[in-house]
Every structure is written in C-alpha cells, then in structure tokens.
Amino acid sequence: MDLTNPSFKQLFDQLGLASDHQAIDRFIEEHKGLDSTLKLQQAPFWNPTQAKFIEDSLNEDAAWAELIDQLNNRLR
Template structure:
C-alpha cells in the first residue's frame, strides 16, 4: 500500500526545483503558460523534468491531481 502524500512540494522536489510555498508561487508567477501550451511541452522543463511530469500524469493516484493543480496554476499564472 502506498501511503506517500503527494503535493506540489513533493512534485517540485522530484523536479529538482526549490519547493517551499513561496518558491513554488514565484516559479508559477515567472512561468505562465498560454492556453495552447501543454504543461509537459513548456519550454522551461529539462528532458528529465518532462519525463517526471509525464510519469505523474500517468498515475492513478494523487500525483495526477497534483499535476492538474500545477497545470491550472501555470495557465492561470497564480
């Protein structure tokens, strides 16, 4: 049984990015996406980060929810 909690902090940790709440907010503010850009296709991801995001969206657990949260926030810029 997988008891790990998934949230934006754990995602940003896995992406190798600063993961404190204010750092996540700063990243989102600095990297807004337009409506036509898919999250995994954003220009600012490395290949390894893109692969991590693709793994998260493919999961049938809270990781997909966290992926969706990041997607919405980057598209809203908030």
C-alpha cells in the same frame, strides 16, 4: 517518500526545484500565462527529465497526477 497525499512541496522536490512556499509561488508567478495550446510537459521551462516525469505521471494517473493538474491550472 510518502505519496499517500503528496504536496506541492514534494512535487517540486521530485522535479528538482526549490520547494519552499515562496519558491513555489515565485515559480508559478514567473511562468504564469502558459500557452493554452501546449501540454504542460511541453512547456519550455522544463528540462527533458522533468517533462518526462510529468508526462509519465499523467499517463499512468500516478499519485502525482492531481497535483500536476493543479499546477497546470495555476500556470495557465
């Protein structure tokens, strides 16, 4: 997977989620309003593998980190 400029589609693919535009919008709409005291990776809708991927990507400032931050903002 080319991660030069990863996209939301690629992030959702990596998380094992449906990744078409409508599915991404639906996921965000369904999970919007995430408690501001929770870290994104602690959200109850992630499975352990997804949560670990998010946590590791943020800790390592990986290519995914910026998109994960954007997703975090959209879910708040």
